[in-house]
Amino acid sequence: MTKENTWIVCMRTVIVTVLYALAMLRAADALAADAAADDTFSQTVATLASTNFKVKERAVEALAQQRHPNTRAVLSALLDGTLYFRKSDQQVFIAEAKEDGLALTDPLTLQAAGSAPASELTRITTNNQLRKQIKGVLASFALTDPNAEVRLAAVREMMRSLDRESAEILRQRIEEESNDAVRRAMRSAVALADLDSSDVEVRLAAIETLRDDLSPEVFNRLSALLERNADGEYVEPDEKVRAAALAAVNSIKSWRNFYASIETLFFGLSLGSVLVLAAIGLAITFGVMGVINMAHGELIMLGAYTTYVIQQAMPSYIEASVLIAIPMAFLVSGSVGVLIERGIVRFLYGRPLETLLATFGVSLVLQQVVRDLFTANNRPVETPSWMAGSLQINEALSLTYNRLYVVVFMLAVFALLVIVLKRTRLGLQVRAVSMNRSMAKAMGVRTEWVDALTFGLGSGIAGVAGVALSQLTNVGPNLGQSYIIDSFMVVVFGGVGNLWGTLIGGMSLGVVNQMLEPHAGAVLAKIFVLIALILFIQRRPRGLFPQKGRAAEA
Amino acid sequence: MNTQSLPSLLFGDRGTKVFFGVLLAALVLVPILHLAVPADSGLHLSGYTMTLLGKYMTYALLAIAVDLVWGYCGILSLGHAAFFALGGYAMGMYLMRQIGPRGVYGHPVLPDFMVFLNWTELPWFWHGFDMFWFAALMVVIVPGALAFVFGWLAFRSRVTGVYLSIITQALTYALMLAFFRNDMGFGGNNGLTDFKEILGFDINAPGTRVALFIASGIALALGYLACAYITRSRAGRVIQAVRDAESRARFLGYRIESYKLWVFTFSAVLAGIAGALYVPQVGIINPSEFQPINSIEVVIWVAVGGRGTLYGAVAGAVLVNYAKTYFTAALPEFWLYALGALFVIVTLFMPRGVVGLADRFAKKEPQVAEAVTA
Numbered sequence: 001m002t003k004e005n006t007w008i009v010c011m012r013t014v015i016v017t018v019l020y021a022l023a024m025l026r027a028a029d030a031l032a033a034d035a036a037a038d039d040t041f042s043q044t045v046a047t048l049a050s051t052n053f054k055v056k057e058r059a060v061e062a063l064a065q066q067r068h069p070n071t072r073a074v075l076s077a078l079l080d081g082t083l084y085f086r087k088s089d090q091q092v093f094i095a096e097a098k099e100d101g102l103a104l105t106d107p108l109t110l111q112a113a114g115s116a117p118a119s120e121l122t123r124i125t126t127n128n129q130l131r132k133q134i135k136g137v138l139a140s141f142a143l144t145d146p147n148a149e150v151r152l153a154a155v156r157e158m159m160r161s162l163d164r165e166s167a168e169i170l171r172q173r174i175e176e177e178s179n180d181a182v183r184r185a186m187r188s189a190v191a192l193a194d195l196d197s198s199d200v201e202v203r204l205a206a207i208e209t210l211r212d213d214l215s216p217e218v219f220n221r222l223s224a225l226l227e228r229n230a231d232g233e234y235v236e237p238d239e240k241v242r243a244a245a246l247a248a249v250n251s252i253k254s255w256r257n258f259y260a261s262i263e264t265l266f267f268g269l270s271l272g273s274v275l276v277l278a279a280i281g282l283a284i285t286f287g288v289m290g291v292i293n294m295a296h297g298e299l300i301m302l303g304a305y306t307t308y309v310i311q312q313a314m315p316s317y318i319e320a321s322v323l324i325a326i327p328m329a330f331l332v333s334g335s336v337g338v339l340i341e342r343g344i345v346r347f348l349y350g351r352p353l354e355t356l357l358a359t360f361g362v363s364l365v366l367q368q369v370v371r372d373l374f375t376a377n378n379r380p381v382e383t384p385s386w387m388a389g390s391l392q393i394n395e396a397l398s399l400t401y402n403r404l405y406v407v408v409f410m411l412a413v414f415a416l417l418v419i420v421l422k423r424t425r426l427g428l429q430v431r432a433v434s435m436n437r438s439m440a441k442a443m444g445v446r447t448e449w450v451d452a453l454t455f456g457l458g459s460g461i462a463g464v465a466g467v468a469l470s471q472l473t474n475v476g477p478n479l480g481q482s483y484i485i486d487s488f489m490v491v492v493f494g495g496v497g498n499l500w501g502t503l504i505g506g507m508s509l510g511v512v513n514q515m516l517e518p519h520a521g522a523v524l525a526k527i528f529v530l531i532a533l534i535l536f537i538q539r540r541p542r543g544l545f546p547q548k549g550r551a552a553e554a
Numbered sequence: 555m556n557t558q559s560l561p562s563l564l565f566g567d568r569g570t571k572v573f574f575g576v577l578l579a580a581l582v583l584v585p586i587l588h589l590a591v592p593a594d595s596g597l598h599l600s601g602y603t604m605t606l607l608g609k610y611m612t613y614a615l616l617a618i619a620v621d622l623v624w625g626y627c628g629i630l631s632l633g634h635a636a637f638f639a640l641g642g643y644a645m646g647m648y649l650m651r652q653i654g655p656r657g658v659y660g661h662p663v664l665p666d667f668m669v670f671l672n673w674t675e676l677p678w679f680w681h682g683f684d685m686f687w688f689a690a691l692m693v694v695i696v697p698g699a700l701a702f703v704f705g706w707l708a709f710r711s712r713v714t715g716v717y718l719s720i721i722t723q724a725l726t727y728a729l730m731l732a733f734f735r736n737d738m739g740f741g742g743n744n745g746l747t748d749f750k751e752i753l754g755f756d757i758n759a760p761g762t763r764v765a766l767f768i769a770s771g772i773a774l775a776l777g778y779l780a781c782a783y784i785t786r787s788r789a790g791r792v793i794q795a796v797r798d799a800e801s802r803a804r805f806l807g808y809r810i811e812s813y814k815l816w817v818f819t820f821s822a823v824l825a826g827i828a829g830a831l832y833v834p835q836v837g838i839i840n841p842s843e844f845q846p847i848n849s850i851e852v853v854i855w856v857a858v859g860g861r862g863t864l865y866g867a868v869a870g871a872v873l874v875n876y877a878k879t880y881f882t883a884a885l886p887e888f889w890l891y892a893l894g895a896l897f898v899i900v901t902l903f904m905p906r907g908v909v910g911l912a913d914r915f916a917k918k919e920p921q922v923a924e925a926v927t928a
Binding site: 526 | 630707710711715721725734847854857891896901
């Protein structure tokens, strides 16, 4: 080792040691600072126990400046009336009423600190002045929160009960706010406050700002400007402001209507997706094979129960249960379908009315089996957390995730089915058999085998639909019955033997139903749709997209 | 021999002879056993049993109506219980009006449920139902008119086979949803009940019940005769031709739409009359009578008995309903299994039902030409 090297190593050691020592010092410093902050915090909190409101106000002021992490908890407790002090030693606690006295929480550590009978403690009282002050402090705390969503929620909350102080706080924060959505909400809130200004120009400017906000608070506040008071005079004295407010209200109204119709469309599409899911299996068994399967609804029900059983079998995997249930339900309903085909339907080909009756018998049996296994009561199926909640597009429009997923899921199932029928060997054979059974047989297609598999495929899809339905409706023995008529209507409406017809038929029925519902009510809307369908079939007995050519004559 | 004369209709074939024999015996014996035999005697027939038998007879009439359209004309209606229920509602409305001021709320005109819903006056469609003749007319007209309009639309545009079955099912489903609504003015979920008297007689008195029982029997007999007459007439042969080869019948120059429409409407009227006799005996009518499953059950009665023969339909209705009464009391869980199995077994193995089996044992040629293919 050379001299220089030794020197460098030496130096390095010294530097590292010094740096380390410095770091230690700083950490100790921080610790000491923390301890000091805790001390001041505790002392300030203790002064809250005073009976003098002036002292309490100063304490709140001090707490606001210290910005101790627990300040919010303490002030919220004070506001809610859950802050107490012990009579014996004046120590302050956050307390929660339990059957046997009060459960105490230490404000400094936020840890449980035992319990005490209510008689040993005194609630720290507040007055209006103090409450207003606390609200302001809490609001500015929330407004400086690093999380933009917390800030937005705080602004929305302040908008709901807006007073001059909170408006002032918001006005000061606008420029410092980095998030666009929060800043917009803040502007709206400030503008709402400005509507009370005595300056006409300020009011006009406020209305100009508010006309882009779709929230109900803004809408109600602006509508209120146009009303007359008990003496028949306008609430808003200035004509120009009234005109501006009217324009703004109208603009907001039309936007809200627009979003409401988008929402209706979305509801309609999701309802339509449910219908398509329920009907698409039928479109295969009825449409492609010409077999009326009245037990189709019960195969859907079996799929829903499969979801339930899987959730019961693995309660710790609720999140994944739905995904696991999809292939399982396909297998369960599919194999029951194959059994039905092999056991009953194959003896009845070419006699659709008999098939209808026999499969109806099967549906009764399946219902009773489920009743005996799972009782007649509805079974609770849990919704995974990733399907709960909704997608908030704006103040006037939010789309729930489960409805969104149903649309996506339906499209996926549909696409898969189209691929199976158009691109696979099985699909080719299915189409061949449905077009000309004896010719297909002559060409070497094992028609019996194809029949069983086609029926199984349609039934399996019913099971998959059941998984989706388990997330949307009650899972009970009658689940299938409530969908069977709708499913048949969709298939017949769309045109038998045409998957695209089923898709369009189901979607349009769903949308029409949802569009009628606000005007006529759910039941009447459904009745109208049924009657319209009955009349439609008179006009076009083969549905929207009838099969053309030889297959149509079968 | 003139096959249309009354004696030949009554005693035309063995099954019919048996039917009329049994019916006559029941109509004579049952009232005697109920009224004349003292209650402690072993031969006494309880009011419950008699009403049950009366109920079966209305079901049998409904089964005949379905058999006429399905067994003879090949139209599988899955909505006939709707016509039955409509006839029942017409009768129920009359019975409601008869309650008068004796309801719970004591309103002189309005039925209880309307008072409950804070209605102040009678809806227009309730007027006239205080008169029996008007209600009786409505029992015939309402189901008949609905069937006529529905059939006119459906048959004219050649909706056939399973399509027709499905839309008849949709029809009864839509009616069920409609009658469940309180706003419709038919008592909503609870339907019409708490009847007091019919034509001035106490509806629960033994004498009234006997009269209702006999009325059901007579209606059944007349319905049977009418259907027997129709099926043996020239028109009846066309109807069966429609069932067996619709296109050929059309190409031969028959206006099959008219035949179908006529049969369908008549059948709906029969079903309505059956419903009107059913309601005073069971004492209630509610929207669950419109349930699609009810209509399908009627079809299975006919299938079990043997479609294409009127006595088969009657036998099926009585057999299946007796089994239902028995099993739902003794083994309630078992009933749906039994009914489901019945659907499967009958369609797979007994295409001509009980009557077909009986014929096979008697080594007789079937009365009706060739097995039915729908």
